[in-house]
Amino acid sequence: MHPRGGLGSTAPPGSGVCRSSASAAGWYGKMTPIGLLLGLLCCVGPTLQVLVVTAGSQEHPRSSTEPVPATPVVHENSSGNKRQLKKMLEVVEKFSDTIKMEFGLDKCAAVHVRKGKVVEGAEVLELLNGEVIDSLEEGGSYKYLGMQQLLQINSNDVRKLVEKKVLARVRKNRSEFVEVIQEKNLAFGALDLASVDLVEFPLMSLEDRKQEWRGKELHGRFLRVLESQNVDKEWSTEWLRTSGIFGETEGFILSIQDEVISTRGYQRHVMHQDVSDRCRLCRVQNESIQHVCGGCSVLAPREYLERHNNVAKVVHQALAKNLKLQEEEQPYYRCKPPQVMEAGGVRLLWDSEMVTDRAVEANRPDIVVIDQRKKEGLIIDIAVPLDANVERTVVEKKRKYQPLAVELKEIYNLRKITVAPVVISTNGVVLKDWKKLMETLPLTTNHLKLMQKAAVLGTANIVRKTLAL
Numbered sequence: 001m002h003p004r005g006g007l008g009s010t011a012p013p014g015s016g017v018c019r020s021s022a023s024a025a026g027w028y029g030k031m032t033p034i035g036l037l038l039g040l041l042c043c044v045g046p047t048l049q050v051l052v053v054t055a056g057s058q059e060h061p062r063s064s065t066e067p068v069p070a071t072p073v074v075h076e077n078s079s080g081n082k083r084q085l086k087k088m089l090e091v092v093e094k095f096s097d098t099i100k101m102e103f104g105l106d107k108c109a110a111v112h113v114r115k116g117k118v119v120e121g122a123e124v125l126e127l128l129n130g131e132v133i134d135s136l137e138e139g140g141s142y143k144y145l146g147m148q149q150l151l152q153i154n155s156n157d158v159r160k161l162v163e164k165k166v167l168a169r170v171r172k173n174r175s176e177f178v179e180v181i182q183e184k185n186l187a188f189g190a191l192d193l194a195s196v197d198l199v200e201f202p203l204m205s206l207e208d209r210k211q212e213w214r215g216k217e218l219h220g221r222f223l224r225v226l227e228s229q230n231v232d233k234e235w236s237t238e239w240l241r242t243s244g245i246f247g248e249t250e251g252f253i254l255s256i257q258d259e260v261i262s263t264r265g266y267q268r269h270v271m272h273q274d275v276s277d278r279c280r281l282c283r284v285q286n287e288s289i290q291h292v293c294g295g296c297s298v299l300a301p302r303e304y305l306e307r308h309n310n311v312a313k314v315v316h317q318a319l320a321k322n323l324k325l326q327e328e329e330q331p332y333y334r335c336k337p338p339q340v341m342e343a344g345g346v347r348l349l350w351d352s353e354m355v356t357d358r359a360v361e362a363n364r365p366d367i368v369v370i371d372q373r374k375k376e377g378l379i380i381d382i383a384v385p386l387d388a389n390v391e392r393t394v395v396e397k398k399r400k401y402q403p404l405a406v407e408l409k410e411i412y413n414l415r416k417i418t419v420a421p422v423v424i425s426t427n428g429v430v431l432k433d434w435k436k437l438m439e440t441l442p443l444t445t446n447h448l449k450l451m452q453k454a455a456v457l458g459t460a461n462i463v464r465k466t467l468a469l
Helices: 034-040 082-098 155-169 174-184 206-214 221-226 238-242 247-257 264-269 289-294 300-322 387-411 434-440 445-467
Strands: 018-020 027-029 142-144 147-150 340-343 346-350 367-371 376-383 416-423
Touching: 147 155, 206 221, 221 387, 238 445, 247 445, 264 289, 289 445, 300 346, 300 367, 300 376, 300 416, 300 445, 376 387, 387 416, 416 434, 434 445
Parallel strands: 376 416
Antiparallel strands: 018 027, 142 147, 340 346, 346 367, 367 376
């Protein structure tokens, strides 16, 4: 639960917002003190969690019959569907009546979302007493983590607000603040701090912050991987700049990278809670975030395979279009590649077992291209390993499929055949030769970004599903 602010165009600052997301439809409502209680009845999937309310309300005698207003509080609420959310509202309504708290419908609103888009004119939410929660008026917004937004952050408004607040907090001791800036060799481009009275507050240079991050044994692992000699730091973080992922999902992925997800291993060894650290699925290994992302035997046959296939589909679609086996590329999450595509002396194989004269152990790569016109071939295998295993996986893939390459070259009388491993980590980490894939395969920078997006979104989906069990 997180305290947040008020609703943009339909309510004064300080109103509450309750947000629900579902596969078919979601809603956003803004409410008064009872928003706190509704937030405490949050659920992930169908399981409710009821906690004791201490903040955001006022004391009043048990004998009183008058409703007592309290400080508006905003909370996020996730439910399986709209019907379930309505039941939760009814529970909160009954509970608030019992303890004599105000429901405050005059400051409530709802936004209906279907497949990531706001649905205009959707039906209102009706409570037990017949009162309704109206829809948020067109063009409205709500405040989430202190930022006005509606599904995504309004960057211009946030930038203006940040500038206003920063300048408001640095009005004293201007000279001392300037000395700190000069000493640390810091620069401010967006704000002209030299023209205002400034107040001293502690600053750290970027390098100092990185050093502090790097020194953390657990949370600094990802930074240490990024700074490895053969890792492409810029491309490994490209998804942050161009993927268009919602802010909530982006933050969740960053939490996975920093390994601050509340797995059973984290609860036992970091939070020192009295719980078992065994994986809730395989019951064998310690349930760390790395185990959930890429080491659980129960998740391997389905969840890991789906993430792997989504990355592979991007490559398959690009090859099929380049070889003129299909006209347009489809989104990877809708694509169902056929096992064989063939035309004009070119054959594109998907997840097919290759028949050879001599027995070859690794004879089923993800994608194989046999081009009889150019007498060339491609063996492509995709992998989504943990961050620390990227370099080793690239070498293993090349070694693993080299015997198959020799066999196929002889069988099809090819001039050359190339083994091209496509390896991207569960957190999007890639090596410095990542862009060289565009020389070997008919890929564009957009394809590389799509593969990275498919990998990190797949990881986020796996972690969410696992922790919800």
